Amino acid sequence: MTTNRTFTMLKPDAIENGYMGKILDMIIQAGFQIKAMKYTKLTTEQARKFYEVHAERPFYGELVEYMTSGPIVAAILEKENAVADFRALIGATDPAEAGDGTIRQYYAESKGRNAVHGSDSDENAEIEGRFHFSANEII
Ligand code: UDP
Ligand code: MG
Numbered sequence: 279m280t281t282n283r284t285f286t287m288l289k290p291d292a293i294e295n296g297y298m299g300k301i302l303d304m305i306i307q308a309g310f311q312i313k314a315m316k317y318t319k320l321t322t323e324q325a326r327k328f329y330e331v332h333a334e335r336p337f338y339g340e341l342v343e344y345m346t347s348g349p350i351v352a353a354i355l356e357k358e359n360a361v362a363d364f365r366a367l368i369g370a371t372d373p374a375e376a377g378d379g380t381i382r383q384y385y386a387e388s389k390g391r392n393a394v395h396g397s398d399s400d401e402n403a404e405i406e407g408r409f410h411f412s413a414n415e416i417i
Pocket of ligand 2: 398
């Protein structure tokens, strides 16, 4: 089943570098509707849990530290084919490999500090959206 929804975070580097408005504008101009959004800061426990699948990877500790280093914007987005279209809009994990016109090509600093998160499946979009938002916060 496709839900037409995805989940995103504008990561601490994007906020710190002043790109919050520019990135949100790219997302809106690409046709995504905002179904829920909050400006918040992850606790260490939240970041560890969110990135649990990467717990055994060498970059996990650094990733958790980075994701808790400053505020983020979390949002649920809606569009036809949302998960795949949003991954296309953000580009590859490493900005050096991100395609022309992608958010990561414009705004990411590095493979680690890469400006934005996008869910990788409908199932994870649902799980990640619920992780950050209760039902009454979603429009
Ligand atoms: N990451 C990292 N080093 C790596 C791979 C990933 O620091 O070699 C970080 C990076 O912030 C990335 C996140 O871990 O966005 C999750 O990794 P994933 O492979 O899921 O990439 P994404 O789905 O975000 O493109
Ligand atoms: Mg991923």
